[in-house]
Amino acid sequence: MSFFKKMMAKVGIGNIDIDTQFHTEAFVPGELVEGVIIAKGGSVEQKVDKIYFKIITQYRKPSPSESDPNRMVTESVDIANILLGESLEFAPGQSIEIPFQFVLPHETPISIGVSPIWIRTGMDIDNAIDPSDRDDIEVLAHPHTSAIFEALEDLGFYLHKAENEYFPQHNYHLPFIQNFEFVPYKNSEYSRSVEELELVFYPDNNGVKILMEFDRKARGFSGLLAEMMDMDESHHRYYFSTDELEEGTSAVANQFRGIFNDLLDV
Structure with missing residues (x-):
């Protein structure tokens, strides 16, 4: 093995080449992801210490400056790091197929809005560019989140905006939330009483927890005062079990109708 080839591998020339191929084109949080990594050795023998996946997305974060107090920046974050394998050796030019499977984390955001989601496959190799x-x-x-979407549509709400926003929480390992903003259709059941809904979903195997900001429309002078003092906005937590969600769109919509009507009576 020539000294020149070793040096080329260190800077990535003639190094191992990898291509990750998934068995499905779309992914669902909480479901199994399967596929194969096709790896081809470079011009020299190399040892792979680790093979891993990083599931990555981006979120918006305030970063005020003297010239722009409302300045926002975009940051990337690892949703999960998944170790696939260790200690694999490649002979020069050798091709190896590495099958894999893993469960996509429940906290993976949905592909709605402007924030991309991607999976980076990596290999750790000593004395070389990985x-x-x-x-x-x-x-x-x-599916749990879809049931909520369908119920809100049934009540006359549509998704107006979705964004990954900076929101650190002491009991949650990610620094952001995916916030969904719903507004009522014109002349719908709640068009005169509700300004908007903002929802954050935390689905799991047993159901979905919802954080909801309920924004009522100002009604008359007292309503205007409430709006000025931010009393028209109320924050609530709810949990819908799998059994409740599987009762169907109408049943879930009726549960939300009861929640909304209770909040409007306050």
Whole structure:
């Protein structure tokens, strides 16, 4: 093995090349992801210490400055790091297929809005530039979240905006939330009483927890005063079990109708 080839591998020339291929085109949080990594050795023998996935997205974060107090920046964050394997040796030019499977974390955001989601495949190799492969993915709503979307649509709300926002929480390992903003259709059941809803979903195997900001419309002078003092906005937590969500769109919509009507009576 020539000294020249070793040096080329250290800077990534003639190094291992990898291509990750997934068995599905769309992904759902909480479901199994399967595929194969196709790796081809470079011009020299190399040992791979680790093979891993990083599930990555971006979120918006305030970063005020003297010239712009409302300045926002975009930051990337690892949703999960998944170790696939260790200690694999490649002979020069050798091709190896590495099958894999893992569960996509429940906290993976949905592909709605402007924030991309991608999976980076990487290999740790001593004394060389680590090869990697990026695959942008489409993440569909978890069935529990879809049931909520359908129920809100049934009540006359539509999704107006979705964004990953900076929101650190002491009992949550990610520094952001995916915030969904719903507004009522014109002339719908709540068009005269509700300004908007903002929801954050925390689905799990047993159901979905919801954080909801309920924004009522100002009604008359007393309503205007409430709006000025931010008393028209109320924050609430709810949990819908799998059994409740599987009762169907109408049943879930009726539960929300009861929640909304109770909040409007306050």
